[in-house]
Amino acid sequence: MSTPAATSSSASTLLAAQQAAFRSEGPVSAAVRKDRLQRVIDLLVKHNDALCEAMGADFGGRPVVFSMMNDVVGSLASLKHARDKLEAWMPDQARPSVSPFDNFGATAWVKYQPKGVVGIIGTWNAPLFTLLSPLASVLAAGNRAVLKPSEIAPLTAAVLAAAVAESFAPEELAVVTGGPEVAADFSQQAWNHLVFTGSTAVGKRVMQAAAHNLVPVTLELGGKSPVLVGQSADIRSVAERIAVGKALNSGQLCVSPDVVWVHATQLEALLAGLQAFYADQYPAIAGNADVTPVVNAQHFARVESYVADAGARGARVLMAGDWPTAEGAAQRRMSLRLVVNPPADSQIASHEIFGPALVVRSYGALADAVTELNAGERPLALYYFGNDATEQQWVLDHTLSGGVSINDVTMHPALHDAPFGGVGASGMGHYHGHEGFLEFSHARAVYSAGGHDPRREWGMLPPYNDNFVQMIRGAVTP
Known part of the structure; x- marks a missing residue:
């Protein structure tokens, strides 16, 4: 052009x-x-x-x-x-x-x-x-x-x-x-x-x-914006909304979901749902004008290296969408990879992904997931899925992030009458x-004096008298 x-x-x-x-x-x-x-x-x-x-x-x-x-x-x-x-x-x-x-x-x-x-x-x-x-x-x-x-x-x-x-x-x-x-x-x-x-x-x-x-x-x-999936959540809805949100700009958004925490008993259902809903949006990757390419060759190679490193370290890697092709790679269009329970020292676990890959982790108790999240840097976004109002409030009270979306992802930045910003490492x-x-x-503070100044007649100016000293002492109260 x-x-x-x-x-x-x-x-x-x-x-x-x-x-x-x-x-x-x-x-x-x-x-x-x-x-x-x-x-x-x-x-x-x-x-x-x-x-x-x-x-x-x-x-x-x-x-x-x-x-x-x-x-x-x-x-x-x-x-x-x-x-x-x-x-x-x-x-x-x-x-x-x-x-x-x-x-x-x-x-x-x-x-x-x-x-x-x-x-x-x-x-x-x-x-x-x-x-x-x-x-x-x-x-x-x-x-x-x-x-x-x-x-x-x-x-x-x-x-x-x-x-x-x-x-x-x-x-x-x-x-x-x-x-x-x-x-x-x-x-x-x-x-x-x-x-x-x-x-x-x-x-x-x-x-x-x-x-x-x-x-x-x-x-x-930015940061590794987490998704916490409570056991009360509708896994089908969770999978659809994460698949939709993660696909936006092929994951190249500062509030893109980065790591999903789900109860071990719901892990396989969530993985299958993510694969199905992503493939439903993008039945083909190469040549698909609806798929945003990774912005350049350097970032394409970076995301590929994160996934390869996790796989080499024993993580399970699943494909959401069709398998990679030479044509797709030439276009820098990439299927969504799901990296399951990668080691903590893997690249994809320690760096913001910022591309079409997603870490999925299983937990035994939601509190354990929150403890691990809180041990890291505070993210720009946090997402919670669930229909348990008490658990929802507990998550809000025990985590800190720039913003939060509940039962959806990437939505709170669209609130134009609410602040958008990070905290700590996320900004x-x-x-x-x-x-x-x-x-x-x-915000400029302005003070405007009144028409009469009582300080001298009240003994508030030097030489100070005993009455004023006692008045000041009397103001020292718990």
Whole structure:
């Protein structure tokens, strides 16, 4: 496909220009914020076909309907929600003043102000959503922004850069394109806030770079998102929903199920169900336009090596979907592999899979599975299946993850009025909804004194008298 030529200034040049424009602008009205969000909405609507074509080409055949659903419609939902709700988020919030000065007219409030200029580094697996969904919160809070798309999806980056340049002055919103060296330079700039979506390993480097300028960060990372299947669950429904969720983007999603825990007595039924439902969606892999290819040869080989390593270590490996063929491999289309009870030190057990493979583990007691999960890093997502309300509450109380879906997978990130974000190794900070607005706003405490100051007449100023000393001592209470 042909792509529009896109030029890109350096991150430092754009940052300086946007910070100068931000300082010159002064307060950012609701109307201005809505206009900026609407222009992003409009450019997505106008260029959606070109963007989906570019995403398909970057993946070597990603289904247009998935790109439209996940990246275009998903981003539009975030942008429209922010556009429609921001006026309710913006007003000052009255807070209790300082006693006893509140009796003399002193008041207090919190004022939410934009931080300034936000840098946003996206990732290749959702090359629009990981830029534009956080951008919705950034613009709703009154900020300006510079976007850095992933170099692994260069065609999408070029189309987006051209579309943004058509609708925005670079002092308002801009796109920087380029490879890892550009991303490294981008993360070292003195942004007023920095957003990064990607792997935990790279997230650590981004946070380290941001620390040099004390830049606050929002990190959306990943991890081995677990599925806990209670014995009360309908195994047929569990198998169908996991098969559907794991197939999205061929497992190349940060909230994709990574490891499934099921009671030993239900293991075989779940495996058979996963095979059947996956094959029902994808009766053939090679040449199937509904199957998203693994994004490049390096990631294809990585997933293959994880499965091969587990098999070599004695794990049982099952195929969901037809057997691999040379044609499928040439297209980087891969059947879903089910890796059963691999050793703890195998690669697939210790690394996020991020592809069409799934670890399935059996347990004797759900509490044992939870204990093992809690011994590891906290994941971006956790999934629970079951119809036992007491057990469900126990799982929620005894685990910690970025978010949770119950009796389904990959659904909670679609909640546009609830925060999306990780915890610990899976990230920090949030976007979406009111929490996203707060993330990119500075909550500024304001105190306004009343018309009369009683401190001197009450002996509260030097030289202190005994009455004041006794009053202060009297305030020391449990």
